[in-house]
Amino acid sequence: MSRQVALLRGINVGGNRKFPMARQRELFAALGHEDVTVLLQTGNVVFADPGIPPQETARRIEARIAEDLGFFVPVLVRTRDELAAAVAANPFPQAVAEPKTLHVTFLSEVPADVSPLEALDSDAYAPDRLRLVGRELYLWCPGGIGRSKLAEAVSRARLGVTATARNWNTVTKLLALADA
The missing domain is CATH 3.30.70.1280 (SP0830-like domains)
Incomplete structure (x- = not known):
């Protein structure tokens, strides 16, 4: 089904x-x-x-x-x-070992203007990383999302789409439920 x-x-x-x-x-x-x-x-x-x-x-x-x-x-x-494609597209496979450090922001559509994300100097936020893949925005914060300056900057980025984030544990549990 x-x-x-x-x-x-x-x-x-x-x-x-x-x-x-x-x-x-x-x-x-x-x-x-x-x-x-x-x-x-x-x-x-x-x-x-x-x-x-x-x-x-x-x-x-x-x-x-x-x-x-x-x-x-x-x-x-x-x-x-x-959802399975979003899991397979994870650009940070090394984060799976610590799933609470990886978050996926689901977007209602591919943003027409990604310049707010491109304007973020990713090196300034290391070791945190961000990658947009289609309608999913992956955020890896090895030190935790609560202390992440990149997560804060991303939350302020206006992409003009509806967005909601889930941690990797939740994403993979949802896929398991969808497969049950």
């Missing part, structure tokens, strides 16, 4: 935009999605592919969340194959 993965941006963070896991499952089921699994509190939902393009799935989920909860939550959806 083919699967899709929804990545909800900015829920259950700092007590804001509360959307409990059980409610996430209910909402996805109410939309007609089957075989729904929620991973963690922060908006990672794996479900049977509804047979519509991921962008349309995302729009429907966003609209239902706004209707039911009264606030807007950006949603990005990837197919199982798109």
